[in-house]
Amino acid sequence: MxxxxxxxxxxxxxxxxxxxxxxxxxxxxxxxxxxxxxxxxxxxxxxxxxxxxxxxxxxxxxxxxxxxxxxxxxxxxxxxxxxxSGDPLSTLFEPLREQSGDLSRYCGYYFEYANCMSVPGTILLSLVHVREENGTFLFERQERQVTSGGGHAEESARCRYLGAAFQLQDRLFLIDYESLTVNEMSQTILIPSFKSRITRLNGLKTGVSSGDRRTPACTRVVWEYLGTEINRISTYRQVMLYQPDDPRIDEDIRQRLAHAPVRDGLFEVE
Missing domain, CATH: 1.10.260.40 (lambda repressor-like DNA-binding domains)
Incomplete structure (x- = not known):
């Protein structure tokens, strides 16, 4: 040869x-x-x-x-x-596609728990779907800022983020934009699971609040794996804002969002 x-x-x-x-x-x-x-x-x-x-x-x-x-x-x-190659943006991201690891095992649906950037003191539960399309790993994140509890809930904001996922070295990088208004972007970095069964992933997310000042913010996030198939209607009903002491948010999630250290070895994954 x-x-x-x-x-x-x-x-x-x-x-x-x-x-x-x-x-x-x-x-x-x-x-x-x-x-x-x-x-x-x-x-x-x-x-x-x-x-x-x-x-x-x-x-x-x-x-x-x-x-x-x-x-x-x-x-x-x-x-x-x-x-x-005639598209500068495609050319720019091509090395990421080539160097990215295989994210097939992470495809499926997740609940994303995060400290809400727009309503401090609450936990925002979002629905994320990671999928593979022609060798590229894409994801969609659905958010609704609906307050949980009794009475008549009012939806103050609904967001739909579209993005791409990459695995570089031992981290998962997810970059997305808000597709309904196209007025913001965010980035999430997750620590991958090194166990045979994915349950929860820890990480950080940076972005801006949805308020008028668009304040930059960073929050811990926890992704909870739901599976490759879900009942989208019943699952989407859970997408809303929660108080930290809401019994539907288990203690492990609260602890991860409030106290989980970011350093390797201390930022545990399941």
Whole structure:
């Protein structure tokens, strides 16, 4: 196998949204595949056959010089980058997509508990849905600032955030924007679960309050995993503001929001 392997593999991968997507479809280890791309390692005969079958090329073709291989697969020299490269924003985020870990195990629905930025002294319960779409991990967060309790509840604000999720090193990064008004963004950083079963994730969220002054704020958050399928109607009814002593907020959630240290090793996950 010639030194053209890495170059030719990169060209083939450019037809997909990310390297991570290629690795998932191939069933190959991401770190090992990166070594193939960098020319630091060569595939075993078994892995080489899997790669060739996946891309529809022959092993001897992967050894051709880069320009000759590009002509062979019908790609002109000025088309070696993906069509998305014409969009500066897509180009900016492409390294994040390529370096992000596989978030498949985190797909599903969550309750997000946070100290409300707009109504201090209350806990805001939101509904989050994380999903995979064409190799990219996206999420939606629904908020309603409805006061819990008796009487006639009035909905003072409803927000719908859309965003993208990435796993870099040992942290989950989630960036989103408010899609109904498009007047704010927020970022959440979570500590992933290292246990086989995901129950609750701890982290921090930064954003702004929904008041007129749009005050910047940061709060601890707890994500509680609900599963891949839920009853959306009954679940959404629970999305509202709660008083900290509300019996529907268990003691563990209150403690995590109020006292959980942020340092590694002390900021526990389940």
């Amino acid at each position: 010639s030194d053209s392997l890495g170059v030719n593999l990169k060209l083939l991968c450019s037809h997909y949204r990310s390297i991570a997507e290629v690795c998932r479809k191939l069933g190959l280890n991401r770190a090992q595949f990166n070594r193939y791309l960098a020319g630091q390692s060569r595939p075993t005969a078994h892995n080489l056959k899997r790669i060739c079958d996946f891309f529809g090329v022959e092993s001897h073709e992967l050894a051709l010089p880069g320009e000759q291989f590009a002509r062979l697969v019908g790609v002109r020299g000025n088309d070696k980058v993906s069509s998305a």
